[in-house]
Amino acid sequence: MTDQDYNFAYLDEQTKRMIRRAILKGLAIPGYQVPFASREMPMPYGWGTGGVQVSAAVLTPEDTFKVIDQGADDTTNAVSIRSFFQRTAGVTTTTKTSDASVIQTRHRIPEEALTEDQILVYQVPIPEPLRFLEPRESETRKMHSLEEYGLMHVKLYEDISRHGHIATSYAYPVKVEGRYVMDPSPIPKFDNPKLGDMAAIQLFGAGREQRIYALPPYTQVVSLDFEDHPFEASKADHPCGLCGAEESYLDEVIVDDAGGRMFVCSDTDYCDARQAAGYKGKDAA
Amino acid sequence: MQAETLSGGFANPAVQSAHAFRSVMEAMARPGTLQDIAGAEPPAPLSKAAGSVLLTLCDTDTPVYLAGDADCDAVRAWLAFHTGAPLTGPSHCMFAVGTWEALNPLSVYPVGTSEYPDRSATLIVECEALTQSGATLSGPGIKTNAALSLPSVQAFQQNRALFPLGLDFILTSGSQLAALPRTTEVS
Structure with a gap:
């Protein structure tokens, strides 16, 4: 209601x-x-x-x-x-x-x-x-209007x-x-x-x-990138501990005080759906 | 005061304007698509679609220019009662409504400034009919290309050339609308 x-x-x-x-x-x-x-x-x-x-x-x-x-x-x-x-x-x-x-x-x-x-x-x-490169709104507005984005490439x-x-x-x-x-x-x-x-x-x-x-x-x-340093979409180099997905973005979760950790899908719906479909990762209960 | 001045607004403003806005947004985000829009029953010569767009987007903050036949007592009174939008000339309007012929020339409308390109007019163009044929459209919101019956090709090409400045168009006919943002390439 x-x-x-x-x-x-x-x-x-x-x-x-x-x-x-x-x-x-x-x-x-x-x-x-x-x-x-x-x-x-x-x-x-x-x-x-x-x-x-x-x-x-x-x-x-x-x-x-x-x-x-x-x-x-x-x-x-x-x-x-x-x-x-x-x-x-x-x-x-x-x-x-x-x-x-x-x-x-x-x-x-x-x-x-x-x-x-x-x-x-x-x-x-x-x-x-x-x-974070130019704190003044008046300046960043001007930079957008002039398409002046050199500073961003300098940062990269x-x-x-x-x-x-x-x-x-x-x-x-x-x-x-x-x-x-x-x-x-x-x-x-x-x-x-x-x-x-x-x-x-x-x-x-x-x-x-x-x-x-x-x-x-x-x-x-x-x-944005450079010819010799092309953009790369990166993720943790592990499969999901719960559903075993290789292609999804992962969160690192600390599980104990002894340095133990696991990687799990950050998208909970995606992970749940895969588990429901029978996929299992190495840390799945 | 005439009865038609008071009637023809949204009966349930929150919900009807939400639906109407979604139609306008879908149209603006996907140029070349036709969307249904309903809710308003404006006096002639305004179409239901144009009336619904005005009720959805206009209020006391938005100067409106009524072009040609749209600038009649019935429409003025209806718009004043339902939106409170101030009426103005084309050079200071945020929204303009009328037929293509009445709205022209386009050079008089605000196209925004290089620092604030959003401060530009949106033109509501009343059309005889809208069909997905005629001029070819491409650009943001369009997967490969789309087609739309447009009153002109050259005018929209000139508008596109101004990007990021420029005018945005909502084309209305009956209870249907389509939109043409400044980003769309027309050929």
């Missing part, structure tokens, strides 16, 4: 219109960060307020909603946002990727390929890829000179349709290749930083 004390999906209609206009401009200018008047939400900044506002503007009562936090459906952030929309929008919720029509995510893209009937909403902490080059390879492993910068450099949110660079040519609509919401940006389906997204 929808909680009658609130408007459908919590936000008032004028706020939703403002967010919806920002989403449309974001889709029309892929990778460009559209400023929006982010609202106070009943959760602290940094807990996905941007993603929540975008989801609230996008949801219809018929949607099936899924939330993942670093791939997991059962962590605090995911559980609380899921129940928030269950209560304020009356939507059906699910943990199954293929059943969901709107998926809000913190820092992962589901392993299962998304379809044209799905929308992926990212929670973004720092939307500006140049922010410094990685190479210091570590021998590009050490940036998450929030790895991408260039969208050959124009805007975009922060894909802190997804592991393992997920970067999925950003481009995705069938689903991808929306990015940064609440504290008051920015919304978007990738329409089938958009060209290229991870």
